[in-house]
Amino acid sequence: MPVSSYLLPYDFSPLTILSFVLVLGFYGVALLKMPEQDRPGSGRIVTFTLGVMLCYAVMQTRFDYYSQYMFFVHRGQHLILHHLGPILIALSNPLPVMRFWHQKISPSVRYWLQPLGWIYRLLQQPVIASVLFVGLIYFWLWPPIHFDAMLSRQLYWIMNWSMLLDGLLFWWLIFDPRSPALTNALGYGKRILLLALVAIPQMILGAWIVFSRGMVYDVYEVCGRAWPMPPETDQLLGGLLTWIPPAMMSIIGILIVLRRAMHEDGKFSKRRSLAGGSA
Amino acid sequence: MTRLLPLCSVFVALMLAGCAGNDESWHGKDISGLxxxxxxxxxxxxxNTVTPADSEGTIRLLYFGFTSCPDVCPTTLTDLSRSIHQLPEEYQDDVTTLFVSVDPRRDTPERLASYVNFFGERIVGLTAEEPTLRQLTKRYRTTFGYDEPDASGNYNVSHSSAVYVFDRDGNARLLLRPGLSPEQISEDLAQLAQESSP
Known part of the structure; x- marks a missing residue:
């Protein structure tokens, strides 16, 4: 097979390609047009682009073919769509870009976009966000649902997009660059708590898949594998990918949030003492 | 309360209608709409070129395999032919089995013909060049792959182990997963044949 066919989409989705082009396009235009002092540094730009391109790669290249016909590759795909990609995008702090475009929206359009803001704030309630984060993983891995999702093209796309969008929401909540001391962003303690809480059900699910004796996801058996691999090996690898990397990412997330909290600790108390002094 | 009565009766009627529509139960997996x-x-x-028009009006059983398949394919095809034999007489000619070989390199027309003839009359052996097969399997969200050939040139092929059932109008209806008995398959086929007998 020629190399180019590995880079072409297996299941061409115009909507997906359009979304990725728009995201990168809006990001690029904002970079060029925004004032110098707001512009993110090159490290942040690379992180953002890498996160976006990783998500694109697992959805619109040959990788998608293997994700449809190998359970463990499918788990890798969701690891990128629900964890790694959104983590990189959130860490790159695209807030200045979003602010730039937000200012460009005319007030009347902004008025009509208000319901989106309400939905966003509802979904970013910490309890709802974490239940949604874990719930979606459990929902799509529920064996009968998983079976249908792998059989129906439509459900398959809904599954992948819901994972990506939910990943972006959750990790943005966790890595929101705005300080909770100055804005109403979620407090660092709560962020750490959420990260620890969502790790536990993921570990339980992953361990359950790893230690299951029978075939939990027979759809890969039914639909044929990309290459002849023993089903037990496929399931074991998939279970490990559900179990270990998400737990590791929670720990890394906790460390990043802790570091940020420690950095801000001094600033925050200084500001408070100043405020106290003037009172 | 009297004003609510008509509303209640409509509600009850709807619920009963809902139950009536739901009494179809299958041993296979219902894939209508999927x-x-x-x-x-x-x-x-x-x-010759074969299209669904050649078996129009019959229930079609689509199965992907290859003739050198050691166990899964012969077992499945035997089960299918046994289940068709158990159908009421009037429906026995209403079921066509489509065996699509995903190993066109080894499965020549002659080899395919002698293979399918072993499993009965109403079974059609089909194959095509690999790209055509890739398109067809992609349409039904399945795939196949080849192992490295061993010293004597034999290789294993991974393929779907399920049978796709299409009704007389060509709509995808059921997926028969491995593990169903011929009796269960037969019941499903009879129910499908009955609901739309010509």
């Missing part, structure tokens, strides 16, 4: 209708253009065992 998959596209039957469509293909493949090569038959005497070199």
């Amino acid at each position: 998959m596209p209708e039957l469509e293909f253009q493949l090569k038959g065992t005497n070199g």
